[in-house]
Amino acid sequence: MKKALKVLGKIAAIGAAVYAALFAVFYFDLDGKALFKFVEPTLVKHYDNMPRRDPMSRPYGDKPTNE
Amino acid sequence: MADIMNAIGKTLDLANDLPPMRMPDVKMPNIKLPNVNLPKVELPKVDTSKAKAAAEKLPKFSVPKFSLPKFEKKAKYPNPAFFKAKDNMDWKAQGENLKEVGGIIMQLFKEADWKDFLLRQKNGFAADFARVKSEVEELSAMTPEERKDIFLHGEKHLGKLYRSGCMATVRREWRGAKDTAYDFYEWLHMWGMLLGTFSHDLVPALNATFHYRWMISYMCCVGFMDKNTLGQKGSALKMSHLMIYDIFRYVAENLVFLAKCDEKNGNSKELNKKVVLFDEMTMGQIMAGFPDLLGIPYQLMPVFLVSEIDQLTCVPYIDAVESFGLPADTCPVPSSECGALVLDALPHMGACFISSSMPCDGSVMASSYMSRRFPDLPVFHLTFPVRYEYEETVEDAAEDIKACIKFVEEKTGAKWNWDAYFTNMKRFNEETKYELEKWEVNKTPYPQIIGPAYELFRKWNYEMDGGSDPRVPKTFRKVDKIMKQAYERREEAWRGKMKYRGIVWSCPAHYYANFSNWIANCWGVDILVEMESLNFTKPLETEDKELALQDLARLYERMVMRRHTNGGYRNVVDELWRQCEAWNVEIIIMYQNVACKNMSTLQGILDEQARDKGYHMIWLEHDLMDPRTVSRKSMRAKVNEYMRTVMKAEPVDPSLVEFDDENAM
Ligand code: SF4
Numbered sequence: 001m002k003k004a005l006k007v008l009g010k011i012a013a014i015g016a017a018v019y020a021a022l023f024a025v026f027y028f029d030l031d032g033k034a035l036f037k038f039v040e041p042t043l044v045k046h047y048d049n050m051p052r053r054d055p056m057s058r059p060y061g062d063k064p065t066n067e
Numbered sequence: 068m069a070d071i072m073n074a075i076g077k078t079l080d081l082a083n084d085l086p087p088m089r090m091p092d093v094k095m096p097n098i099k100l101p102n103v104n105l106p107k108v109e110l111p112k113v114d115t116s117k118a119k120a121a122a123e124k125l126p127k128f129s130v131p132k133f134s135l136p137k138f139e140k141k142a143k144y145p146n147p148a149f150f151k152a153k154d155n156m157d158w159k160a161q162g163e164n165l166k167e168v169g170g171i172i173m174q175l176f177k178e179a180d181w182k183d184f185l186l187r188q189k190n191g192f193a194a195d196f197a198r199v200k201s202e203v204e205e206l207s208a209m210t211p212e213e214r215k216d217i218f219l220h221g222e223k224h225l226g227k228l229y230r231s232g233c234m235a236t237v238r239r240e241w242r243g244a245k246d247t248a249y250d251f252y253e254w255l256h257m258w259g260m261l262l263g264t265f266s267h268d269l270v271p272a273l274n275a276t277f278h279y280r281w282m283i284s285y286m287c288c289v290g291f292m293d294k295n296t297l298g299q300k301g302s303a304l305k306m307s308h309l310m311i312y313d314i315f316r317y318v319a320e321n322l323v324f325l326a327k328c329d330e331k332n333g334n335s336k337e338l339n340k341k342v343v344l345f346d347e348m349t350m351g352q353i354m355a356g357f358p359d360l361l362g363i364p365y366q367l368m369p370v371f372l373v374s375e376i377d378q379l380t381c382v383p384y385i386d387a388v389e390s391f392g393l394p395a396d397t398c399p400v401p402s403s404e405c406g407a408l409v410l411d412a413l414p415h416m417g418a419c420f421i422s423s424s425m426p427c428d429g430s431v432m433a434s435s436y437m438s439r440r441f442p443d444l445p446v447f448h449l450t451f452p453v454r455y456e457y458e459e460t461v462e463d464a465a466e467d468i469k470a471c472i473k474f475v476e477e478k479t480g481a482k483w484n485w486d487a488y489f490t491n492m493k494r495f496n497e498e499t500k501y502e503l504e505k506w507e508v509n510k511t512p513y514p515q516i517i518g519p520a521y522e523l524f525r526k527w528n529y530e531m532d533g534g535s536d537p538r539v540p541k542t543f544r545k546v547d548k549i550m551k552q553a554y555e556r557r558e559e560a561w562r563g564k565m566k567y568r569g570i571v572w573s574c575p576a577h578y579y580a581n582f583s584n585w586i587a588n589c590w591g592v593d594i595l596v597e598m599e600s601l602n603f604t605k606p607l608e609t610e611d612k613e614l615a616l617q618d619l620a621r622l623y624e625r626m627v628m629r630r631h632t633n634g635g636y637r638n639v640v641d642e643l644w645r646q647c648e649a650w651n652v653e654i655i656i657m658y659q660n661v662a663c664k665n666m667s668t669l670q671g672i673l674d675e676q677a678r679d680k681g682y683h684m685i686w687l688e689h690d691l692m693d694p695r696t697v698s699r700k701s702m703r704a705k706v707n708e709y710m711r712t713v714m715k716a717e718p719v720d721p722s723l724v725e726f727d728d729e730n731a732m
Pocket of ligand 1: 398399400426427428429574628632633660662663664665666691
């Protein structure tokens with residue numbers, strides 16, 4: 001019985017800690033900040049580096065075939 | 068007669084006054100019955116053989132067997148097979164992609180000016196510390212009653228959530244204990260849904276994030292949800308969350324499909340055979356007759372919707388196409404679409420594409436551009452007559468729809484299914500019925516459902532969903548219930564901020580999709596309805612096939628923007644005064660897209676008539692998807708000036724009069 005209570009207590013403590021952590025992420029907008037401060041700057045550089053199709057280099061012979 | 072009734076009434080009253088009667092206790096005697104022996108009677112034998120023989124000669128009736136209808140498992144939406152369709156990824160190319168991203172992270176790590184980074188973090192912490200300190204000081208200067216009020220009902224000054232130069236808010240709003248808890252739950256709900264949906268096919272979805280700049284903007288959709296619900300509490304907050312959730316579920320699912328189909332990412336040949344693309348202005352209802360196909364409003368995700376979430380997304384598109392020679396005064400809707408093609412920001416996918424001449428000629432340009440970019444994609448142009456009020460044009464439009472159906476059948480091998488179409492349209496009719504209920508409530512002195520979430524939901528449901536998703540009516544019902552209960556309680560949709568009744572007219576600025584939220588929070592101007600919501604509300608035909616096609620044509624002809632801004636004088640000028648009267652408004656927010664030629668011709672007429680009729684008309688210039696021409700701040704300044712000088716009003720929340728959100732999403 002005591003063991004079961006202990007396990008339950010631990011589960012409740014972990015649950016409370018997860019809840020508090022998630023609430024902190026929510027309340028301080030840490031998800032938004034992480035995206036803007038780290039994810040976006042990294043990816044923007046990647047997007048700028050990516051080779052993209054250049055419409056000006058399309059060969060003359062390449063005619064549209066949409067029906 | 069009246070005398071008789073009075074007499075009866077008096078008698079009944081007298082009867083009510085009489086004391087209750089008690090029955091006397093009576094004892095019954097025990098009575099014993101005598102035993103009687105009955106005589107045995109034998110019945111005569113009857114020969115039944117003849118009757119049996121005759122009965123055999125009679126025609127036999129077989130009782131029809133009734134089998135109870137089998138309850139089919141509810142069809143899942145969207146079809147799970149779409150998610151399961153096999154990807155044909157070019158793993159080598161994707162590997163290169165991943166390597167590149169890894170390389171950039173390493174490079175950023177190595178090249179970072181750590182001193183500068185730490186200094187910025189230090190400054191950030193210092194600013195945070197100063198903010199927390201001032202908030203604590205503010206709180207400690209309050210009386211216990213004021214503190215209790217903030218704890219229970221939320222903060223009053225929302226402008227302090229923005230910090231100059233930042234894309235994200237400094238923190239989320241404190242709406243009071245109960246509403247913050249609810250907001251937190253919805254935040255978890257939204258992230259859970261996003262992660263769950265992306266995990267349906269995670270690899271292509273991740274690759275698309277590495278490939279397309281606009282994908283990253285969608286990761287901030289939770290922040291967009293905050294902007295739309297800022298200042299809302301109780302029932303209004305609940306309704307907004309319910310509606311936004313449905314929009315983002317649709318968006319998340321379609322983003323996965325885009326990633327799965329795109330040649331550069333999932334490249335699912337199997338799914339591509341079933342995908343019909345349509346341009347962002349073409350309504351989705353036509354796909355209701357093709358339940359086995361997947362209709363995707365193609366430019367909606369990379370251009371149209373994303374520009375409402377992130378104000379800066381379309382800027383590179385516009386610059387790209389203008390550098391090719393497109394005049395800068397073209398409407399940013401088609402400009403951005405073409406620019407996205409120049410920058411190769413649209414996925415290469417689908418079995419065919421339905422374009423349209425809607426809402427105006429800019430779309431024709433974008434469609435041509437699109438078909439030249441993807442020559443392997445067959446295109447059908449829906450070109451409905453613009454004068455939609457002339458009933459004689461309806462047959463032409465219905466013919467156009469028939470031809471479009473035939474085109475889809477030919478290109479995909481699918482067959483038009485009337486049962487599926489009618490089922491969806493019944494659902495759409497039910498949704499329209501609920502929409503009309505919202506209008507009725509908002510026309511009363513106690514409007515309940517106001518703010519950007521409602522406006523976005525209406526546009527999305529009318530244009531994109533169109534009754535296709537069976538999960539959506541549930542949201543309508545829930546919202547309807549909450550709205551009516553709130554109305555019964557005479558709740559304030561924007562607590563303490565219901566000062567003026569307003570209407571929005573003309574095409575709104577995409578980069579300030581939450582403008583009606585700001586104007587309610589700052590000045591107490593409550594936007595009851597937008598022009599874009601006031602579209603076709605007649606129930607669509609769900610029995611007769613010919614009439615159904617005509618109704619569908621009528622619906623398409625009255626799509627967003629087309630119904631009013633392209634509908635001629637009567638539909639955009641006279642209609643405004645009719646609506647102002649119906650909704651009993653005093654302020655008109657008149658948007659003026661500086662590139663919209665249709666509306667610019669009417670400015671003088673609208674101004675003059677508004678003055679004559681005694682309405683306050685605030686003109687708000689904007690450039691639809693380009694915040695560099697007229698910033699959000701300039702738009703706010705225009706309202707601030709009008710409210711102070713003409714209305715002689717005081718702001719409800721002075722912290723929102725001036726703040727910097729030039730970089731905010
Ligand atoms: S804003 Fe004006 S020009 Fe642009 S698509 Fe709408 S109606 Fe056409």
